[in-house]
Amino acid sequence: MNVGIIGATGYGGNELYRLLTKHPKVEKCILYTSSEDGKAYRESYPHLTGISDEFLVSIDSASIDKEVDVLFMASPPGAAAEILPQINLDQIKVIDLSGDLRLKDSALYEKWYKRKAADQKIVDSAVYGLSELNKPSIMNASILSNPGCFPTASILGLAPAVSNDLINESSIIIDAKTGVSGAGRKAGIGVHYSEINENLKIYKVNGHQHIPEIEQALHLMNENISAITFQTHLVPMTRGIMATIYADAKGEMSSEELLAYYQAFYRDSYFVRVRPLGEFPSTKEVYGSNFCDIGLSYDERTGRVTIVSVIDNLMKGAAGQAVQNFNMMNGFEETMGLEITPQYP
Amino acid sequence: MNVGIIGATGYGGNELYRLLTKHPKVEKCILYTSSEDGKAYRESYPHLTGISDEFLVSIDSASIDKEVDVLFMASPPGAAAEILPQINLDQIKVIDLSGDLRLKDSALYEKWYKRKAADQKIVDSAVYGLSELNKPSIMNASILSNPGCFPTASILGLAPAVSNDLINESSIIIDAKTGVSGAGRKAGIGVHYSEINENLKIYKVNGHQHIPEIEQALHLMNENISAITFQTHLVPMTRGIMATIYADAKGEMSSEELLAYYQAFYRDSYFVRVRPLGEFPSTKEVYGSNFCDIGLSYDERTGRVTIVSVIDNLMKGAAGQAVQNFNMMNGFEETMGLEITPQYP
């Protein structure tokens, strides 16, 4: 099977490269570029010395369907919206890691992303690829929209509680924290080492574009959920996301009972590891792997649940989940090429 | 004026040393020890080469009141409870940075701290020293209980909203994040560099001993407040605390209105800097200083306020506030010895 990556020079694209070049079913991995045609990929990423002999090649939308079976788009916002209409989508499968195809409602997209939405027909045909929740649709998907990093951690953390109607719909608060690689490889004062190191920031208060994505997914599980509170913090580390989720329990609850719901919900999900009571995951415990680890507790004093969900933002939050979806879309084992032990310490 | 520090070899004690040795009203600073009598202080802290010529001296509770005018206790939990009854408290003022004297209710102390409470008479006589809120009592205090680091950030972040009855009493959630120095200088696997670096942890879920301290302070402002949700996270950085506070607004609200309440509340508080709308403080912006910076926003979609409060945990969260209280207790300018520009970057 031949695959292509648009946006391979970004961090998400590079992580895709790491996974796909070791994937048993992938024969060839073509790296497309819009501006660096002919450049050796190794020049962008010297850690690939002796591993990568690929050169970046220009995107030719007319012929791309002859070159690859599956196209991964790890490109900046807007690129998918622009490129996809030019491609013969009958011939290839597409996995888009940008946010372009995630929101079904174009008006919502344009409000939060502050740019023009993609063609509605393409958006409609795109399957939202939160692997654990949408398996049947994903298996049949031709165009797949890979979830955002924060939404992955948040939705997996909330799904058992929401779908079992355990929490008050209007009480959901997600306090999210991320490492810096989520911002991509683009230079900027906001990712300058001296500004980030030994510092902790909150950003995009009440304005993060992942808010409508999370709400859309939760609304599908429980239509009484509309607005949630979601804030994001930048932590001085490279990889890792933690979503600390708060919600008021409906009716009687205990930590044991809550745990039982979560264990049942994820019984068959290899990549979601629900921790025993009293144990909470830290981000490094999923480092470099495709796991989403969840810890939880119910507090009798307040009647509130606290759920902690961690992922590696470049893996389960991007490239890892994309490959998980790739496996499902092609009938491979869901875990193929992803059986990676987290690197610790 | 002569001052003494018990616990000078810890990080809080060392920060007190840094401040007190530059304080215009302090002539002599005696460093007490329980176990390292005669050791040069510089040996514990080589950064004080050429600055400190002090030696650690044994605590002699019988004579301590002849040696110092004010005694700072930056000792581990339990030390104040043990030492204070042996000291002639009529002759000296005491500023205790441990948690021993913070909770007025001994049963509550013993439940959360899991150790025996201090003598009730001493606890009763101790004034809680959140400098901005208790000025008159602090000015008359003889025994002062310095607030915890998390409570300082949290209570300052909530006080204007709570005392103006702007938020729903049962809706308060504090998602707190701290640097590692808050855990003190004691070695342990939990503060091992390789376990902390490039990692983010939640700890003491629903069990942090600062919970009752925050609740006690808020309850004094609004007796309808009883239980809050408060979770703590360990961030890979040395200094800094951020409390991200969530609460449901009562009645109509706007960010502008909320801001006006905060500005009014802290109009005369030099060390609390309320930021303009749209701007949120990061921890490094108070690094090494005694400031508490606050940013806020009201979200119309959810009817919820988000308040961000940051401090340097060793300064406003410990030694800085202790010196601020020292100033007030002795009739000095509140800012004396504390006019420090945050060190950036």
Place this chain on the structure above:
Amino acid sequence: MNVGIIGATGYGGNELYRLLTKHPKVEKCILYTSSEDGKAYRESYPHLTGISDEFLVSIDSASIDKEVDVLFMASPPGAAAEILPQINLDQIKVIDLSGDLRLKDSALYEKWYKRKAADQKIVDSAVYGLSELNKPSIMNASILSNPGCFPTASILGLAPAVSNDLINESSIIIDAKTGVSGAGRKAGIGVHYSEINENLKIYKVNGHQHIPEIEQALHLMNENISAITFQTHLVPMTRGIMATIYADAKGEMSSEELLAYYQAFYRDSYFVRVRPLGEFPSTKEVYGSNFCDIGLSYDERTGRVTIVSVIDNLMKGAAGQAVQNFNMMNGFEETMGLEITPQYP
């Protein structure tokens, strides 16, 4: 093939576990302990949730040879010296990652390690396993002494120059820098996060126990080499070693010529990547992998060469090289189980 790890709860042992449990030829991996018999390994390393179901078992030196084919010793100094004489060494192969068996001269060991040397017969029979240099001996080894982390980076960085007689024997200076994981998982003030973060230290000046190990190896290549200068620095990062090596060139030299020697020397060494002129490796470019990357330059102004050699201290500097040796000792492909793309960023 069954393998055993003594010292699996340390970082080196845990990295061995990561590699060996994915190794195609390893069926079973037994984790020995001296003091935590019956404890689930996952409790020490929660990142192995769902991956490890092993329990730590007591070392029984009498039966260990029936349980494993190869024994890895990732134990603290002295353990190998103590345990090996009790084991039936005819029945199993041993790979020792401690320094116990590295120095052939017991007096030298006792001078630098400040502890009693192991049994001389065992020391004599141990093959020094710098994989790229000692292939034939390693392939026949029954007891293998795995090199130290610093010696691995240093010797690989020097071997082509020394064995081709390119540098002045008495001019060798190695300025080495390491991440903190090299110190192991044991708690201590020296590895406290707040002491390491945003700090750079030199340690064991002129006294590091890796000095005689490097000298012994270089002396074997060129008997005129006796004493070298070798200093070590602790860098605020978890993994990675860089050795910056200085030496005076003998006779005429150019960077091009120097490079040619290095390329020729490592032509068949998959894990040593000699970089093109003008490019120097950083530690993250080998992160999590078994590579040793080398960059070099000759300076006409001073007649001196500078060679930069980087490794991941837990991989090529410990567990990775141990597995590489394991492969060679057992007739497997040298790269088996080690074809890991460095994790970046």
Place this chain on the structure above:
Amino acid sequence: MNVGIIGATGYGGNELYRLLTKHPKVEKCILYTSSEDGKAYRESYPHLTGISDEFLVSIDSASIDKEVDVLFMASPPGAAAEILPQINLDQIKVIDLSGDLRLKDSALYEKWYKRKAADQKIVDSAVYGLSELNKPSIMNASILSNPGCFPTASILGLAPAVSNDLINESSIIIDAKTGVSGAGRKAGIGVHYSEINENLKIYKVNGHQHIPEIEQALHLMNENISAITFQTHLVPMTRGIMATIYADAKGEMSSEELLAYYQAFYRDSYFVRVRPLGEFPSTKEVYGSNFCDIGLSYDERTGRVTIVSVIDNLMKGAAGQAVQNFNMMNGFEETMGLEITPQYP
């Protein structure tokens, strides 16, 4: 006294601001800009909220001599060369923190800096301000060239050895390590957090522009010194420089003797702290202060000395030393405004 800063939005300029606004002799501090006229300084540095009410003002070279008594130039390379000829230099004193005026030989400047040298007359009149070494000239200086960060650490580390003729002139090797703030506040992939964090790099191998500056200074002490080896490494931390210096001792030597020379040399230098034998400084031990700490050792095995010199690159390596020179140029106490205890941890 009124002072002006050109380049106040950079890190060096901001550190100057921190120091000068607390300096007892400075009344007014004017912040000049080339492109952001009218912008509040606080907008660039929110940590100055409530502290800074200054606005950036355009540089008017015609009137600058009426506005300030001393002008600090913390501008990018080339700015001093361009601006100084337009200023009436009879009326004001200038302290230039860029490298523009450091090299007396223009050809050398153009070779290493790869840009046109400043007017030779201005260069000739500039006094090189390594405070501890050039006191008499500095006190009379009107134009002062502030040393580079690496040269400060390196030259202070070498001066006693070189001026007492203790080391072989052609044997000097400086292995220098720096935090990231030395690169300034400009965004770039090279200072991207994800590229720096958990990484260690060597850069500008044999090509750093501070090489000729160090050689020029050493040559003045001992004319037999011409070329040295000097390499620079980027360490994942914000502040701090360590120079690890190697050289062959001339004749007999001991650590005790070497120490005695250093202690004698710096007897009257408040800001240089020579450590006792067996103790070596780490960078954090001078954090935020103007100290240069030195540790040393002679190795009998190799006949080589190792000298470790650490500074805070923004303080003794830039703004701190500039203020020290400012004090000397104006007849103030050398330590005025600089009696800052290093911030630890």
